[in-house]
Every structure is written in C-alpha cells, then in structure tokens.
Amino acid sequence: MTDALNDDRKGWMSLLAKAPPARLAALMPDLPDHALLRAPEVGAVMVRGRTGATGAPFNLGEMTVTRCSVRLAEGAVGHAWVQGRDKAHALRAAVVDALMQTPESAGLHACVLAPLAAEAELARAVRAGKAAATKVDFFTMVRGEDA
Amino acid sequence: MYVAVKGGERAIDNAHAWLAEERRGDPSVPELSVAQIREQMALAVNRVMAEGSLYDPDLAALAIKQARGDLIEAVFLIRAYRTTLPRFAASSAVETAAMAVDRRISATFKDLPGGQVLGPTFDYTHRLLDFALLAEGLPAPAPGTPAKPQPVPHVTGFLNRDGLIEDAPHSEAVPPDLTREPMELPADRALRLQAITRGDEGFILSLAYSTQRGYGRTHAFVGELRIGQVAVEVDIPELGFAVEIGEVELTECETVNQFKGSRTEPPQFTRGYGLVFGQSERKAIAMSLVDRALRWKELGEDFTGAPAQDEEFVLMHADNIQATGFLEHIKLPHYVDFQAELELVRKLRAEALALQEAAE
Numbered sequence A: 001m002t003d004a005l006n007d008d009r010k011g012w013m014s015l016l017a018k019a020p021p022a023r024l025a026a027l028m029p030d031l032p033d034h035a036l037l038r039a040p041e042v043g044a045v046m047v048r049g050r051t052g053a054t055g056a057p058f059n060l061g062e063m064t065v066t067r068c069s070v071r072l073a074e075g076a077v078g079h080a081w082v083q084g085r086d087k088a089h090a091l092r093a094a095v096v097d098a099l100m101q102t103p104e105s106a107g108l109h110a111c112v113l114a115p116l117a118a119e120a121e122l123a124r125a126v127r128a129g130k131a132a133a134t135k136v137d138f139f140t141m142v143r144g145e146d147a
Numbered sequence B: 001m002y003v004a005v006k007g008g009e010r011a012i013d014n015a016h017a018w019l020a021e022e023r024r025g026d027p028s029v030p031e032l033s034v035a036q037i038r039e040q041m042a043l044a045v046n047r048v049m050a051e052g053s054l055y056d057p058d059l060a061a062l063a064i065k066q067a068r069g070d071l072i073e074a075v076f077l078i079r080a081y082r083t084t085l086p087r088f089a090a091s092s093a094v095e096t097a098a099m100a101v102d103r104r105i106s107a108t109f110k111d112l113p114g115g116q117v118l119g120p121t122f123d124y125t126h127r128l129l130d131f132a133l134l135a136e137g138l139p140a141p142a143p144g145t146p147a148k149p150q151p152v153p154h155v156t157g158f159l160n161r162d163g164l165i166e167d168a169p170h171s172e173a174v175p176p177d178l179t180r181e182p183m184e185l186p187a188d189r190a191l192r193l194q195a196i197t198r199g200d201e202g203f204i205l206s207l208a209y210s211t212q213r214g215y216g217r218t219h220a221f222v223g224e225l226r227i228g229q230v231a232v233e234v235d236i237p238e239l240g241f242a243v244e245i246g247e248v249e250l251t252e253c254e255t256v257n258q259f260k261g262s263r264t265e266p267p268q269f270t271r272g273y274g275l276v277f278g279q280s281e282r283k284a285i286a287m288s289l290v291d292r293a294l295r296w297k298e299l300g301e302d303f304t305g306a307p308a309q310d311e312e313f314v315l316m317h318a319d320n321i322q323a324t325g326f327l328e329h330i331k332l333p334h335y336v337d338f339q340a341e342l343e344l345v346r347k348l349r350a351e352a353l354a355l356q357e358a359a360e
Helices: A003-018 A021-027 A087-099 A107-130 B007-024 B034-040 B042-052 B058-067 B070-082 B155-161 B188-197 B202-211 B283-296 B311-317 B321-327 B335-359
Strands: A034-050 A057-072 A077-083 B085-094 B100-105 B218-237 B240-259 B270-277
Touching: A003 A077, A003 A087, A003 A107, A003 B240, A021 A087, A034 A087, A034 B218, A034 B240, A057 A087, A057 B085, A057 B188, A057 B240, A057 B270, A077 A087, A077 B218, A087 A107, A107 B100, B007 B058, B034 B042, B034 B058, B042 B058, B042 B070, B042 B202, B042 B270, B058 B070, B070 B321, B155 B218, B155 B240, B188 B270, B188 B283, B188 B311, B202 B283, B218 B283, B240 B283, B283 B311, B283 B335
Parallel strands: A034 B085, A077 B240
Antiparallel strands: A034 A057, A057 A077, B085 B218, B100 B218, B218 B240, B240 B270
C-alpha cells in the first residue's frame, strides 16, 4: 500500500475509533457477512507523555482499548483499535475498515465517514468557541508613570 | 507459631449484604446511575482515573459508586481491574502542544500567543454555597464565540529561544515502567514522573506546599497550565503504521523556576513538569513542584534534608494503595502476634515486680 493510501486509512481508522459508538451504530446498523480473525478483545495501552512536553518519554498511565480484526466474504481484511471497552464499536469499526478497501468505499465515505467527520468537527468547534469566550482581554486602566 | 482458624463466614456474608444496603441508602431517594456520576462528579472520576492509572471514565464512575464515594477505595478497585487487562502496546508520546485547550493560563506572561483562556474554572468564584443547586434544573448554555480550533504554542518554547530556560531535549528512550518492574532507587526522572502522576493527590499537594514554605524551596512560577483533549496514537503492529485510537483529557503544568546557577549549570530558569489524567489542576501544579524539588542532584544544588528532595521518602510513600494496604492491614486479625506480645509483657512485668519486692 502506498503512503497516500496509508494516510487515508489512518484517517478513517482514527475517525471510526473516535466516533461515539451509538452514532456509528446508527449510521451503520447492518453489517455484511464477515469472519472474525480476532474477536473483539479488551486490553490496555500505556499512554506516554514527555518530560517538559518535548523531552524524554515517561509512562503516564494506561487507557482501556478494544481491538478486533475481520475478513469479508470477498477477502478484504479490516482492523480496529478503539478507545474504551465497547466490543460492538470495535467490530463495527473493523468491518467499515474492511469495506473501505472494496468498491463500496465511495458510498461508505458519503454515508458514514463524512457525517462522522462533520459532527466531530462541529463538536470541536463548539468547544473551542466556549474556550474562546473565556479568553481574557486585558486593558490598562492607569499606568504607574502617568499617575 | 501459625494457627489456622475458621469461622466468621456467616458474619462476613451478612456484613456484605448490609454494606450493599447502606450503599444504596434510603430507597425512597432515586438511585445514582454510573452515567450521572461520570457526567456530574467528573473531577472525582478524573482523580480516580489519575491515581488508578487507568483512563476509563465509565469504570472510574462505577468504582466510585461501588466504593460509596470513598475515592481511595475506588482507586483500589481500578488498580485491581487494570491488572486483569492484557497490555496491547504503548502509545507514541502524546503531543500536548497540539492539545485542544479548554483552559490555558500563564502566570509569567500576560500577553502571549493563544492568550489567557480561563476555561471552566472555580477560580474567581466566591466559594459561597450556591443554594440554587438545591433545585434541579439546567444552567443557561455557556456563551461561545466563533473560533477556529488551532494549536497553542508552549510558553517555555518562547523562553527557550533566548536560552533563558533549560532545554528539554527530545529523546526516544524507552521509559521504565513501575507497573512491570519493581521500582528501584535511585530512580530516573521518567520513573519519578510516573510514580508522582499516579501518586496520592493529598500527599503530592502537601509535599509541594512544603517546598513553598521553605523545605526545599524552588521559587516556582506557573509558566503555563493547560487542560484539554489530546489524541492518543498507537503503532498498529498488523498495519505497520500509527493510528489515533482515541482522545484523553489531560492537565499539564510547566513551572519556571528561579535558578542562580550552580557548580555545573549556568544561571538560567529551570523547569518542573506535571502531567495528569483528566482535569486535575491542583495535582498537576503540585506534581511539577515536587518534580523540580527532586531534581536537585542533576542541577548541582544542595540537599537540605527537605522531605520533597528525598527521592526515597517521596516515591516510597506517594502511592495511596500501598499506603492504605499497609496501614489498614493492622486492623485484621493479629491474634497470635498479639498473644506473643502479651506473654512477653507479662513475663517482663513479673520479673520487674519480683525485683521491686526483693529490693523492699
């Protein structure tokens, strides 16, 4: 797979992982036939930080993660690693990842990925807007030397 | 001498049944749901995630419910659960410079790129009980202004450009993990940071406060404090590339510390670092002060005997699960140990009394 394709895949896998599970299920209620290569499995990922934000890594603590791998009838293999312990979420994300490698990708992009991306963007903008409303505008009342 | 005894099974079962009933409280009052705790007791949830060292708001909320609000008991439940999870991987180090900030303030610069963003803070509230919260109801929606989410640069970056502050050079060294190997002293900074970020908030707070009062003073300014969401990226082995698999809320504090220079270092500002799961501002500030105090040796400073400078003292007592385990075990049956003590005291007393009588 080329780097550009990898970047696309990184993008949709990340979008699927971060999507609210209930929303993904609503957009993609029915799953096509698939075989489980790795049944949804709950585990942990150690999250790392950096000393002084830019320096040497250290272990911050773990987070729960669910992973899953599937193969569609036509052979495409899909993987998912998603935050949390929702097995249905991981399974659905893996199936969509597999479908995105088939001719159905354009339709899926329009019906599932684009709405998820738009909603994520909106949620982020709303939060950023609330933060921006708490930004301090300083104004000088009296300067010491003027008094 | 070891004596095996049996018994108490019925008493224990009944005690647990009563515990469940007490946990529920008055049944005429509606039961708390885990989602309610997660959404409305978010800072307690954050503390349980930070000290439990596992980011999962639903599980932390469940633990708080099960523990009847005893947060150390809830941390214990989370720690026990996390040992059952297989470790899939370690993430790439999170990019806090790319954080979607809810809050970002600096005590050292008034005007700085990205501005002073207060976020949902208790600061500037009057700490008067709000009796309006006794009534149920939705608050008015918080105002927003159109804003483009964009990365906010770190304050220490500006200072670093002029060489006025020590550098934090990039490295990809694999950090030690105290959940995998027993902690060994002396610990490097990475191991210390792991121990402090999961340490008890009260303990870290008190140590940090002690440095401010003069026990290992570090002259700290909060260069920057930021809270927000950060993406977590993991290398997926089956694919050979990294994917963002989720987001965590983090609080980061960087202190800028006065430093006159030492035998080994030129005069420049030095740094303390705090990074904690969730919105955990007090803990992050305290962590950065304690981190800086523990760095006396590498900066060529004097050891003044202050507790916050003493790595063994700080690291071996920061974990509230270890502490509560050892503390509370003394309430469990020690009948045989105590019997031996009793025998000894009786014998010593008899000897002492016999000597007294002989003297008279």
